[in-house]
Amino acid sequence: MQSDKSLVKTIGSKIWGLFSLLKxxxxxxxxxAIVSIIGTVIQQNQPAxxxxxxYGKWAPFILRIGLENMYxxxxxxxxxxxxxLNIIVCTIDRFPPKWKATLESKVDVDARFIxxxxxxxxxVLQDEPVRVKEKIINILRKKGYKIKEADGAExxxxxxxxxxxxxxxxxxxxxxxxxxxxxxIIGSVxxxxxxxxxxxxxxxxxxxxxxxxxxxxxWHGIPLPMIERKRKASDIQLRLDKFWxxxxxxxxxxxxxxxxxxxxxxxxxxxGRQIWVNAPLSYKGFxxxxxxxxxxxxxxxxxxxxxxDSKTKKAIAQPFDVDWNTPYEIPGTDYRIxxxxxxxxxxxxxxxxxxxxxxAEHNNPAVNVEIYKSxxxxxxxxxxxNYADLFAAIPDSHYELVFKGYKGIVYTGLSINKDPGTxxxxxxxxxxxxxxxxxxxxxxxKIWVKVRANSRGTEVHIGGMINKNKLIFERELSEIxxxxxxxxxxxxxx
Amino acid sequence: xxxxxxLLFFDAAFWFYLATMILYIGYWILKKEWLGQxxxxxAVISTFAISMxxxxxxxxxxxxxxxxxxxxxxxxxxxxxxxxxxxxxxYKIRVVGAFVMAIAFAAMFxxxxxxxxxxxxxxxxxxxQSIWFELHVFSAFIGYAGFGLAFGMGxxxxxxxxxxxxxxxxxxxxxxxxxxILDELSYKSVAWGFIFFTLGALILGAxxxxxxxxxxxxxxxxxxxxxxxxxxxAAYLHARVTRGWRGKKAAYVAVFGFLSTVFLYWGVSFxxxxxxxxxxx
Ligand code: HEM
Numbered sequence: 001m002q003s004d005k006s007l008v009k010t011i012g013s014k015i016w017g018l019f020s021l022l023k024x025x026x027x028x029x030x031x032x033a034i035v036s037i038i039g040t041v042i043q044q045n046q047p048a049x050x051x052x053x054x055y056g057k058w059a060p061f062i063l064r065i066g067l068e069n070m071y072x073x074x075x076x077x078x079x080x081x082x083x084x085l086n087i088i089v090c091t092i093d094r095f096p097p098k099w100k101a102t103l104e105s106k107v108d109v110d111a112r113f114i115x116x117x118x119x120x121x122x123x124v125l126q127d128e129p130v131r132v133k134e135k136i137i138n139i140l141r142k143k144g145y146k147i148k149e150a151d152g153a154e155x156x157x158x159x160x161x162x163x164x165x166x167x168x169x170x171x172x173x174x175x176x177x178x179x180x181x182x183x184x185i186i187g188s189v190x191x192x193x194x195x196x197x198x199x200x201x202x203x204x205x206x207x208x209x210x211x212x213x214x215x216x217x218x219w220h221g222i223p224l225p226m227i228e229r230k231r232k233a234s235d236i237q238l239r240l241d242k243f244w245x246x247x248x249x250x251x252x253x254x255x256x257x258x259x260x261x262x263x264x265x266x267x268x269x270x271x272g273r274q275i276w277v278n279a280p281l282s283y284k285g286f287x288x289x290x291x292x293x294x295x296x297x298x299x300x301x302x303x304x305x306x307x308x309d310s311k312t313k314k315a316i317a318q319p320f321d322v323d324w325n326t327p328y329e330i331p332g333t334d335y336r337i338x339x340x341x342x343x344x345x346x347x348x349x350x351x352x353x354x355x356x357x358x359x360a361e362h363n364n365p366a367v368n369v370e371i372y373k374s375x376x377x378x379x380x381x382x383x384x385x386n387y388a389d390l391f392a393a394i395p396d397s398h399y400e401l402v403f404k405g406y407k408g409i410v411y412t413g414l415s416i417n418k419d420p421g422t423x424x425x426x427x428x429x430x431x432x433x434x435x436x437x438x439x440x441x442x443x444x445x446k447i448w449v450k451v452r453a454n455s456r457g458t459e460v461h462i463g464g465m466i467n468k469n470k471l472i473f474e475r476e477l478s479e480i481x482x483x484x485x486x487x488x489x490x491x492x493x494x
Numbered sequence: 495x496x497x498x499x500x501l502l503f504f505d506a507a508f509w510f511y512l513a514t515m516i517l518y519i520g521y522w523i524l525k526k527e528w529l530g531q532x533x534x535x536x537a538v539i540s541t542f543a544i545s546m547x548x549x550x551x552x553x554x555x556x557x558x559x560x561x562x563x564x565x566x567x568x569x570x571x572x573x574x575x576x577x578x579x580x581x582x583x584x585y586k587i588r589v590v591g592a593f594v595m596a597i598a599f600a601a602m603f604x605x606x607x608x609x610x611x612x613x614x615x616x617x618x619x620x621x622x623q624s625i626w627f628e629l630h631v632f633s634a635f636i637g638y639a640g641f642g643l644a645f646g647m648g649x650x651x652x653x654x655x656x657x658x659x660x661x662x663x664x665x666x667x668x669x670x671x672x673x674x675i676l677d678e679l680s681y682k683s684v685a686w687g688f689i690f691f692t693l694g695a696l697i698l699g700a701x702x703x704x705x706x707x708x709x710x711x712x713x714x715x716x717x718x719x720x721x722x723x724x725x726x727x728a729a730y731l732h733a734r735v736t737r738g739w740r741g742k743k744a745a746y747v748a749v750f751g752f753l754s755t756v757f758l759y760w761g762v763s764f765x766x767x768x769x770x771x772x773x774x775x
Pocket of ligand 1: 021084169174439440728732
């Protein structure tokens with residue numbers, strides 16, 4: 001029992017020790033770098049076919065370990081988790097001693113201690129020790145040092161320091177990193193990203209997510225609580241008022257623009273706000289982005305037809321335009337026509353006997369029309385733009401109806417996002433930059449001064465250290481010594 | 495569109511940079527003070543010429559001069575020149591100029607070799623029309639410049655440290671600043687570079703992506719390579735505070751980091767597929 005416990009303890013402290021090692025950090029960073037390189041070489045999130053074609057016998061391996069979606073693979077998350085643990089353990093391990101060592105420092109030191117410092121000077125001045133001390137305190141204060149003073153056996157000791165917060169820059173950076181990751185996780189759990197095609201004038205209800213704690217799964221009888229995301233309708237409705245494209249003189253696209261109106265609980269809260277790429281609209285945590293545009297695949301604004309004589313194949317009248325879903329008297333006949341359906345790329349599913357658009361491309365456009373005679377529905381055919389006389393549209397007549405053209409409806413493609421983690425990420429980023437500044441540009445400097453009278457005058461030992469940037473410190477220390485000398489000699493002259 | 499002035503300034507700057515590089519190398523080898531002063535003056539003239547190139551380009555294009563590779567390369571040269579001159583002014587070590595100006599001239603040379611279609615001015619596509627894009631590139635390039643300086647000094651450090659260790663003397667190497675100074679200065683360059691790279695490439699890039707596409711991070715190859723590069727420099731910073739990794743190993747990481755930066759900047763656009771593959775960033 002005893003040895004068991006100590007074994008656990010030993011292993012525990014070994015692991016703790018590993019995680020507190022900076023070399024382990026370097027190792028994780030290199031692993032992350034290497035793995036990410038692989039992720040940029042192997043294209044991500046392609047269909048399985050792609051990998052079979054591209055990588056042949058390696059494809060099963062790639063798909064098996066998730067190299068095709070590696071930023072979401074368990075081992076990638078594990079690496080990030082290791083980094084997080086590493087940061088937490090390192091901070092817990094090092095912060096308390098660092099805090100102590102930084103804040104508490106000896107004030108009363110002897111001359112030997114100062115002489116052992118990397119940077120130190122010894123000078124002898126012809127002035128009263130008390131006045132020398134005051135001078136040096138002044139000089140140090142002017143340079144921004146805080147000062148403590150102690151009377152020891154060997155004379156007066158001064159301890160001056162500045163830039164303590166520079167020591168904690170790295171901790172701020174590490175905390176900020178955790179904050180950013182927290183923001184990313186919060187965003188991915190509670191947020192959503194959606195895409196929709198919107199048509200002018202149409203009102204659409206925006207979806208939202210709902211989080212729910214579900215405990216319907218278990219593992220060996222132990223209930224596994226899981227957070228479940230559910231889609232539901234929000235109170236917000238969106239209407240596209242207008243969409244258009246701006247062009248450069250050269251014909252290249254300059255900008256996509258949409259004008260949006262939002263209502264919340266039936267009340268219009270945002271009226272006719274224009275958005276474009278790089279200028280989204282935000283409302284109550286939802287953000288609407290201009291993302292793409294296209295021509296509708298399932299509806300048209302207007303279809304154009306020609307009526308022909310089925311025998312002579314000659315047009316009987318001028319082509320005529322029929323608005324979507326609006327009955328129209330075919331000129332010179334007692335027929336009426338109504339356009340009720342459209343697909344841009346005709347497809348038929350024999351299993352369910354349904355007609356659908358195979359793609360959003362306008363490869364094989366077809367309209368579905370209803371034909372009425374004296375107010376009675378007589379037929380409901382699909383007419384093809386590419387194949388004119390496939391079916392007789394109007395039964396028992398000498399007419400032939402040809403689908404001649406159409407005016408498509410342009411839709412705007414909007415991304416709709418809700419990501420409550422984003423602001424946390426930005427806060428983390430700001431904190432990180434602050435931490436960098438603290439770590440890189442604020443140096444922790446400590447200076448000890450011993451002032452004592454001896455036979456030749458007042459002997460002053462000055463020495464100090466800095467956590468980095470030795471070059472600057474050498475210079476600063478010499479400046480302090482020089483001005484101590486000169487102001488002391490001025491004092492003598494007076 | 496008319497791109498006459500900027501091309502003229504570019505051509506002038508090309509020869510100026512060649513001269514600058516030769517003068518610095520001459521100063522390094524011959525150790526004549528007047529050569530050093532001439533090199534500095536020439537570096538200022540080159541920087542001025544490249545500034546004029548960027549200004550005229552901005553005027554001709556009507557937008558900030560980093561919408562394609564040609565413009566952004568020039569911008570990199572400008573940035574690293576300024577960073578170097580600031581350093582020379584502050585620390586008075588001219589020998590470093592031989593290495594840095596070699597990098598600057600190499601960039602000028604590579605830029606001049608770009609096919610003509612890259613040199614032309616393109617109107618900005620909708621996604622690029624954002625102040626965030628401009629800030630993003632501007633700041634990222636300060637980062638690149640810092641990394642470039644650190645690369646030059648990292649190489650010098652590796653050479654110098656080897657000579658110091660074996661106590662060998664060679665007149666060319668003896669003129670390098672001491673390895674301690676080189677280490678200190680390349681750390682400083684990485685520190686500046688790291689801040690602006692983090693701000694520009696990662697944070698402002700994310701802000702821009704979030705404005706334009708509604709996602710601050712989408713793992714496209716360019717983004718991923720920025721992260722890789724960032725990891726490498728994070729490793730450098732940690733190497734410097736790790737016993738056993740200080741010094742040479744850290745310098746190797748700095749050198750490797752710049753190779754990663756170059757790939758991030760050139761390689762990704764041409765080699766890897768993805769959002770940024772239109773080679774304009
Ligand atoms: C990619 C993630 C990380 C970044 C960007 C980062 C950044 C930094 C920075 C900027 C410094 C200051 C360096 C300097 O002052 O020269 C630093 C120091 C340090 N980092 Fe990290 N760090 C990361 C991950 C980690 C991890 C995972 C650990 C876990 C052990 C860690 C431990 C340390 C330690 C111990 C120091 C030295 C602290 C000191 O001397 O005051 N870092 N880090």
